[in-house]
Amino acid sequence: MPTDKGSIKEYNKNFKEWLNKKGLAHSHLEKPAMYSLLGNVRGKTILCLGCGAGEECAYIKSLGAKKVIGVDISKGLIKLAKRNFPDIEFKVMDMEKLKFAKSSFDLIYSSLVLHYVKNWVRVFNEVKKVLKKNGVFLFSTHHPAYSSALKKIKGNEKLQILGYKRNNKTKKIEVYGDYLRDRKISEIWFKNFKVTYYYKSFSSIMKDILKSNFKITDCIEPRPLNSAKRIDLVFWEKFSKLPSFLIFKLQK
Numbered sequence: 001m002p003t004d005k006g007s008i009k010e011y012n013k014n015f016k017e018w019l020n021k022k023g024l025a026h027s028h029l030e031k032p033a034m035y036s037l038l039g040n041v042r043g044k045t046i047l048c049l050g051c052g053a054g055e056e057c058a059y060i061k062s063l064g065a066k067k068v069i070g071v072d073i074s075k076g077l078i079k080l081a082k083r084n085f086p087d088i089e090f091k092v093m094d095m096e097k098l099k100f101a102k103s104s105f106d107l108i109y110s111s112l113v114l115h116y117v118k119n120w121v122r123v124f125n126e127v128k129k130v131l132k133k134n135g136v137f138l139f140s141t142h143h144p145a146y147s148s149a150l151k152k153i154k155g156n157e158k159l160q161i162l163g164y165k166r167n168n169k170t171k172k173i174e175v176y177g178d179y180l181r182d183r184k185i186s187e188i189w190f191k192n193f194k195v196t197y198y199y200k201s202f203s204s205i206m207k208d209i210l211k212s213n214f215k216i217t218d219c220i221e222p223r224p225l226n227s228a229k230r231i232d233l234v235f236w237e238k239f240s241k242l243p244s245f246l247i248f249k250l251q252k
Ligand SMILES: C[S@@+](CC[C@H](N)C(=O)[O-])C[C@H]1O[C@@H](n2cnc3c(N)ncnc32)[C@H](O)[C@@H]1O
Pocket: 008, 011, 049, 050, 051, 052, 053, 056, 071, 072, 073, 074, 077, 093, 094, 095, 096, 110, 111, 112, 113, 116, 117
């Protein structure tokens, strides 16, 4: 049984809104970090899982890849990707059921998609099947320390805390956030974009990777580019100190 596709309807319905609001977290933090781990893609055959509107496929193609195929479960985003980048092949496809021949790709790239699926091992197994021997799977996801923090608007303040407060008189504590419990999280992003994703602690992510028998060749917690400082100092200060994304490079 495929897992619950929590946010797919929302990506179909609100993709234009999401595309407009991705902002600095993508352009000055997560994407540069992902691209820095691509290695030499010249002459390679590459699959982009959860390609959205296709920008990443176009960038990877521009680096000299022989062939790039983008797949996404959202019909709306694939339609847009085909319109934006007519020279690249795009398909509507669920990454839990990849319809490609065995050993088709040198590299599989997936940015900020895995957390929409409950069963990561199923995706890892699909990826492994269609990767060539020694092929690479590069993926990013939300950092668990960021996702598990309590998020609250209190008057003029926005709180995002993972920790606790103790009253020294009563000895009572108030715990903020919940790091250790894997769960489904629903949030509203950008005022009206309802998103549901599957939260996993670091050890749960590691266990899924170990179950799939991939070799971990790199793991990074990216920081923003220095150029983000001039555009949005608050963003730069926040994400130079706090984890936001987690990136793994795996090898078959
Ligand atoms: C946060 S967006 C990332 C898009 C793009 N990689 C980027 O970073 O700009 C997540 C994407 O994953 C897609 N997605 C979610 N579940 C999927 C699944 N099971 N199979 C394929 N794509 C999926 C969504 O439709 C959406 O385009």
